[in-house]
Amino acid sequence: MNIKTLLSHFMKSKKVEISELRAVIEQSGNGHLPLSCRVELLQSIGNVEIVNKVFAECCKKVYPLWGNEIEDTLLRKLLCSADECLYHGKGKADALVEEANRLRNYVEGQSCTESMAGWAVISLCYSIADHADAMLEIDEYEGEDDGAFEYEVWNTDFFASMAFAGGNPFVDEGDAGKRREFWNWYLDTVETLCRKSDVPLIRIDAPKKKEVEQNTIPQRTQTYQTPAILSKIQEVIDSALMLYDKDYNDKWDKIIISTRCMAVGLRAKNAVI
Structure with missing residues (x-):
């Protein structure tokens, strides 16, 4: 039985669970979908490619929130490279991590919404290199929510949710309605990619070579x-x-x-x- 058939059977058996997760989102005061729910869902899929593609779609959904003109081209190039790696098998994970590390300090220095959208892309590159271990092989996990962990180990989907909602739900930031909208979209994306995972759901155009050459990372003094x-x-x-x-x-x-x-x-x- 091939992967598409397996995933088709999986989705038939998971419709009830997905609906239960939607109920969790609706009943949540801040609209958050707990990490334990996402871990259980993605681990039940158990497919590295699907998980990282879900993360990539999260990045592309919130990418327009990244508003810095100078850095925009470089981050877009990195996201496009990650997308090409996942959907077309082009490039290497090591190269993604190297570029993510190069951009990391600058991303960290941006304002809240911009920073979360940028961090989502950085986190995606690490997830691709680590085969989505932060979700599929999470160490000594006992059901804690995202807020129990340091930001360096937050997952791509959580970064993206904060970017979309405008803040961190664990410190009463952001819009609960927007956060609820994001997580419902997230579940839609999981379902769609489980049915058909070979075509990107959101398109993002790679920057032209000349644009990339004209942009440099501003140096930030410690x-x-x-x-x-x-x-x-x-x-x-x-x-x-x-x-x-x-x-x-x-x-x-x-x-x-x-x-x-x-x-x-x-x-x-x-x-x-």
Whole structure:
């Protein structure tokens, strides 16, 4: 029995479960579909290709929310490459991860909605390389929801839902109606791809080569390397040296500084600078 026949039988047996998941969405106050429900659904499919294609469709649905003109071309190229890899077998997963890592810092620095749409694409590339293990082989999973995990390990579908709804349901952000709309669309997408998985559901056009060549990733200075922070750190070092010289004559080669950020400045022990 081939994969299409198997999936056809699967969908017939899962219609009741899908309807139950729709009920969960409708009854949820914030419109969220819990991770435990998605894990159970996707694991019952058990097909890496289908799971990653569901994730790819999630990315394409929220991609228009990515609004940065400079970065737009580079992220679109990455998403198109992932789409080509999944639907046409072109390219290698390692190359997707390499490019995702190159764009990751910049994506992380964007505003909420843009960042979530960008993170969905980054997460998709990791999922392709890892054979959807974060869903299909989730380690020591005991039914926790997405909010119990650090954002670095959130799945593509959750990132996309936040982008679509405009925020994180676990901190009372975003629109519950939009989130409910997204997860119902998500279930539709799962059903559709289980019936026919060889054709993309949402089309995305690859950027022209000239567009890509004209775009570069803006360099982002780490917070601790900005002139203001470096100046504060130097003040701490100078003060520490002055205090040390009063009481000790020993030679030493490093200073360990423990500080807290406060409205009035940096507090290092009892001194505020």
